[in-house]
Amino acid sequence: MTFEHEVATKVAVPDGLPMAPRPFVIRRTRRETYDTFTLELESTIKTKPFSFAPGQFNMVYVFGVGEVPISISGDPDNMDKLLHTARAVGTVTKRMSALGKGDVLGIRGPFGAAWPLAEAKGKDVVIVAGGIGLPPLRPSIYSIMRNRGEYGRVCLLYGARTPSDILFPREMETWRKKHGIDVFITVDRSMKGWKGNVGVVTTLIPKATIDPLNTLAMIVGPEVMMRFSALELLKRGIDPATIYVSMERNMKCGIGLCGHCQFGPHFICKDGPVFPYNRIKELLMKREI
Amino acid sequence: METLEPIITSHPFFKDLDKKYITLVTGCASNVRFDGGKFIFREGEEAHQFYLIRQGKVAIEIFTPDRGHIVIETLDEGNILGWSWLIPPYQWHFDARALEATRAIALDGKCLRKKCEEDHDFGYEFLKRFAHIMEQRLAASRIQLLDLYDVRT
Ligand SMILES: Cc1cc2nc3c(=O)[nH]c(=O)nc-3n(C[C@H](O)[C@H](O)[C@H](O)COP(=O)(O)OP(=O)(O)OC[C@H]3O[C@@H](n4cnc5c(N)ncnc54)[C@H](O)[C@@H]3O)c2cc1C
Ligand code: FES
Numbered sequence: 098m099t100f101e102h103e104v105a106t107k108v109a110v111p112d113g114l115p116m117a118p119r120p121f122v123i124r125r126t127r128r129e130t131y132d133t134f135t136l137e138l139e140s141t142i143k144t145k146p147f148s149f150a151p152g153q154f155n156m157v158y159v160f161g162v163g164e165v166p167i168s169i170s171g172d173p174d175n176m177d178k179l180l181h182t183a184r185a186v187g188t189v190t191k192r193m194s195a196l197g198k199g200d201v202l203g204i205r206g207p208f209g210a211a212w213p214l215a216e217a218k219g220k221d222v223v224i225v226a227g228g229i230g231l232p233p234l235r236p237s238i239y240s241i242m243r244n245r246g247e248y249g250r251v252c253l254l255y256g257a258r259t260p261s262d263i264l265f266p267r268e269m270e271t272w273r274k275k276h277g278i279d280v281f282i283t284v285d286r287s288m289k290g291w292k293g294n295v296g297v298v299t300t301l302i303p304k305a306t307i308d309p310l311n312t313l314a315m316i317v318g319p320e321v322m323m324r325f326s327a328l329e330l331l332k333r334g335i336d337p338a339t340i341y342v343s344m345e346r347n348m349k350c351g352i353g354l355c356g357h358c359q360f361g362p363h364f365i366c367k368d369g370p371v372f373p374y375n376r377i378k379e380l381l382m383k384r385e386i
Numbered sequence: 387m388e389t390l391e392p393i394i395t396s397h398p399f400f401k402d403l404d405k406k407y408i409t410l411v412t413g414c415a416s417n418v419r420f421d422g423g424k425f426i427f428r429e430g431e432e433a434h435q436f437y438l439i440r441q442g443k444v445a446i447e448i449f450t451p452d453r454g455h456i457v458i459e460t461l462d463e464g465n466i467l468g469w470s471w472l473i474p475p476y477q478w479h480f481d482a483r484a485l486e487a488t489r490a491i492a493l494d495g496k497c498l499r500k501k502c503e504e505d506h507d508f509g510y511e512f513l514k515r516f517a518h519i520m521e522q523r524l525a526a527s528r529i530q531l532l533d534l535y536d537v538r539t
Contacts (some may be wrong), residue, residue: 184537238408256535299526300459321529
């Protein structure tokens, strides 16, 4: 399956009732780190397979607690299970982390613009992830791996807070060994026994062996990290038109109705979350937004 | 004997540096190796050189009595290690330790300082290049201080 969507373009809002959550049952839970977990979900409505494009998110409803946007972290070609990887930071995500097998969640989505994987074909790809920014990029990595021959060099640069915050370490090893993806990991704070890189994720950018004139970059992480990463990529000579970032704002409706996620003239839920850097770079510098 | 000039010429730090200056720099350069675990320099020692790392990985560390060695950043192939040789009182501010077998080119700071004083054009060019690296490291350290991946409070 390929995604012939436009450059970070809108993917149609799911038909039916976009404000009505669909019940999904938790089939498995997995603790990724001390504060981050993955839920494997299955629709209770078997007749409606769940398909999505890499980069999209769902509004995930913990009944009686609240609803939050969480990116889809699984394989877009596996429609049987829906994966979400979340960090327990507050009211909803902490309650979500306490759920177990057999519990039911409400899902609305998928929503939002996808990563421009069609545009990336024939190019080198640099993926820059910071912290919980890796799960929203994992579906793209799966998709690239499945069609590996259609891309040039693929380089994942991942920054985590400490070694115990590193997500998917074994999987990254497989990406490196079996799928020809260059994986570089760094941590902001070292710990005893850590033999890897220490320093912010931007320090990895010079290590990416890519042809800057034929590269597409995807960045996810805290906004400051994305701004600095984009600057470093520009210094390497990458065309700003081929740099993409995924933005975050608090959300309510997820479908462009309430204005909660407004970012200048854009609604992140429907115009984003994936944006070409060019389109929003001025807004990123505006403090009032 | 193999000259270090081609290696120095191809290093990004010396990109587009006038040929006569490359020769001058090469005159102050030597090949060095450090076994994994070995200190390259320690805080408080005299700083009279800097290094172009060719292979391996180096940790910049500080020692604290309660937490032991804390790694602040790591440097590897292509990175420049050390700038205390440039600024009085020429003393290392941190420890540098090879995390694995590391090969580098050591540049004699005393020799380069002298040449910078004698030829200010060379000195200016050299300082501009170091200022650029310092700016990059400072920016990285500042972002690191922000602790961006912590839960927002
Ligand atoms: C499009 C989109 C995709 C997202 N994808 C993911 C994802 O895949 N995985 C994931 O874990 N999160 C993701 N998020 C962020 C997630 O929506 C928030 O973490 C969540 O809304 C927090 O809700 P809460 O009720 O648990 O916390 P709240 O009670 O709202 O907040 C509690 C505390 O946590 C802090 N906090 C809130 N959000 C964050 C955050 N993102 N990072 C650090 N601190 C925070 C708040 O400042 C506050 O101090 C995404 C957000 C958007 C907009
Ligand atoms: S969340 Fe309502 S407009 Fe985006």
